[in-house]
Amino acid sequence: MSDTAQAAPDAAAQNALVPVTVLTGFLGAGKTTLLNHILTAQHGRKYAVVVNEFGELGVDNDLVVDADEEVFEMNNGCICCTVRGDLIRILGNLMKRRAKFDGIIVETTGLADPAPVAQTFFVDEDVRGRTRLDAVVTVVDAYNVIQTLEESPEAVNQIAFADVIILNKTDLVDEAGLEAIEKRIRSINAVARLHRARRGDVKLSDVLDQGGFDLQRALEHAPHFLEDTSHSHEADVTSLSYEVEEPLDAAKFQAWIGAVLQEQGADILRAKGILNYAGEDQRFAFQAVHMMADGGFIGPWKEGEPRASRLVFIGRNLNRPQLRRGFESCRAK
């Protein structure tokens, strides 16, 4: 018996988490085309793919699992906490042979709400212990998106949840049209990285290994966002962003954000932040999906980087000044 074997250090354990990419998008937006593009590209990596229907995937190199989307409500007091039970089961079984692949891609059906998929990564201890949600990638059909957004709250949610948005079929729309579409998308989700594509022909580095919730990187891609204070009427999904330059009191922030999520979690689709806690050398990354929140230290600030805390909410019926006052009240004394 090897009594001398030691537990792996924490950092190594973090790296050992298998990245999961969630692929959403409305019917006909080009999810399957993008998926085929990812899987057939010469990247030397292997993916396990969880799909909802077999058939159109032309791959035999990768592991493809057929799933039924089975969503259930958790009995944990969160009214909006729904989880993909099938995903817990499938990821659990896939992780028993993690050496066989480098990452997992989960494709959702066109009408799916991304919340249950995302919340699965917060709720289940085994999923959390072995995988990490790398990014929610939403494929948008440029030709139809404006109309789809008018007609379908699911489509709005898919954009709101995205870390990466692939604006597909851009050859069918002129430049002015594309700019209008991007503006509309930005009004919903100002922090997602947005890439144009024609037939799902995106760079893999734009879709995979996104490191999910790195807000600073997101903000680099949308520098105009922080200054943009215009927003449409309040029932629509919008993004609100806040910045506090002084260090935060960790306990105060936890208490405040906990109360905010408890009271307004149904309306907050996602929240993300990079926080500068007083007395800490490391950046604290915070993320939430509805009422489920999570956070951890993600390494030191870069040299010369301003140590400001940034927080973003994407949701409905958000009260901008109230949230600002709340966030600012978390400053350390």
Added chain:
Amino acid sequence: MSDTVNDAMGPTLLERRGAIRQLEGHVTGCAIARDSQQVAFVTAEGDVVLADRADWGRGDAWTVQTVHDGAILAVAPDAAPTGFLTGGDDNTLRRMAADGSVSDLVRGRRWIEHVTTWCDDKGKGGVIAFASGRQVELRDAGGHGTLKVLEHPSTVSGIVFDAKGKRIAASHYNGASMWFVQAKVDTVRPLEWKGSHIGIAIHPGGEALVTSMQESELHGWRLSDGHNMRMSGYPSKVQSMAFTRNGKWLVTSGADTIVMWPFFGGGPMGKPPAEAGGIPGVMCTRVACHPVHDIVAAGFADGSVLMADTGAQRILPVCMGGGEAVSALAFSPDGCALAFGTEDGRASVVDLSAR
């Protein structure tokens, strides 16, 4: 943690009367044939490892064979005295005879995640059950004749026969379903409770059906009147549970001690669970109950295995930790062997027979 226990004890039971074989891949299950003459370990690499009774002390004598094209998700002793059934994520159910020969019973379209069998004391009346997606299929002991296909409202997460083989129960979302095995017309007895039920066990006297839930608690139904029971307080999900042979205790994983709920004297309602030893800060991941004596075995997240006496609360270390979690654990039907496997591919058999 485990080191301190080790220092206090002499050689473990595994060192004195057992053998280890290092396998490639996660051990996803183990089973022992009904005649107690052979142990089978199955892995996420699709391998089946057979250990004949004569070789329980010699790991290098065990045979390894790749049986599934993918992970093996379920293993059970065959309904016959010898051999095993395995289900995998290659959507097949296969039979492995004692001599290692393999035959196909099912080639389906979904993962076969659960397999269980039943036969009476004389080895007669055998039934095979397996779950694939929302369906549970019952087959005769031969394995090729379908008796019935039972449909459920969502994916089945566990199946169990009652002790007499008269009923089969399946857990799924929002409760469990019970069916009569021999009924001419299939009528479900729905046992409803909102939430995701992820495992199932039945009292050997047929008094209660218990499920494990996503919210790290157990739910039970008293079968006489459908009365609901709730058993909570776990720090993590209960992956493994088993009733003791006489039905007095329901033994479970999910905490850093072996948790035992009393099913006597009015329990488990309103009664706290007993704790039969454990390892501080290390989660119990698998439990098994001895078929003859009042003894339970438990495997832990660091690879440790111990046995405990349900009455006197004595603890006997079987194997010290220092690796990954115990993911498979079983006693032989005659109680003469304990087999266990871990996520990092260690497979072990300990000979418990009198010498």
